[in-house]
Amino acid sequence: MSNINLKTPVDPKDAYVLVVEDNVSNFVLIARLLAFMGVQKCEWKTTGWGVVDFANTMSRVDLILMDLRLPHEDGYEALKQIRTDPHLQNTLVVVVTAHGSSAEMHKAREAGFDGFLSKPLDADRFPEQIKQILNGEPVWDLGI
Template sequence: MPVASNEYFVPVVPSDASVIIVEDNPDNLFVLEILLREDLRVKYYNGRASGRQFFKLLEANPRLYPDLVLLDIQLPYEDGFTVFKNMLNVPQLKNTQVIAVTANVMPQDVAKARELGFNGLIGKPINRNRFPAQITRILNGESVWEPY
């Protein structure tokens, strides 16, 4: 199951990190990819537009153990909350931190993400000045709950 606690967590420096973005909006995906590549210089990143595509990526790459998944909540076919629930059954993700990256920042949305076991939430629009530090803190095992 994704890392809801730090039971299996091992800190990762961004340059060694494997990050998967599940985001259906091409502009938001582009921004996240730029920040990961240029500001954080992550080792590997991959973007997918839906939960279905994300699970197909994992299925096609059984040796892919992402350190972090940045998961949009408003996705086609099924929302990010449903995708997260399905992630809990994937052994390949047991050491993966999952962060909701969303414009859904109402208190009930944040509470739902916490209740389900997300490792944090970052609100959209992404703040380019804060994002690298947020991701670095997450990769160090800190929960980041910053909807604004």
């Protein structure tokens, strides 16, 4: 049950990325890694609550990197809302979580996420993983 976006591949320098992450240091790391690979348009939301409204204020969203454990509404609840929004339903949504396990990855796949990255992120592999995702290639990585 993949929701892979069948749009044309997106060059990182043209990508609009929304990071949904409640930990400042994790966001800073992700933002720096994205900037390093050329992503210039990166927004940050600290909770799953209101993520659709926030995303709809952006001119477009190519990729949402979603933590699962968030205040107010978790990543699964936020994904449900994204998938029911006509402007966002086909947006790539990839889990970025410290709770990486095969059971969590299976749950995320069943819920309709487009990929899975475990924290701590591998700074050497992350840019290539994001490029693959933006090219429409799913990445499911427990980081083991």
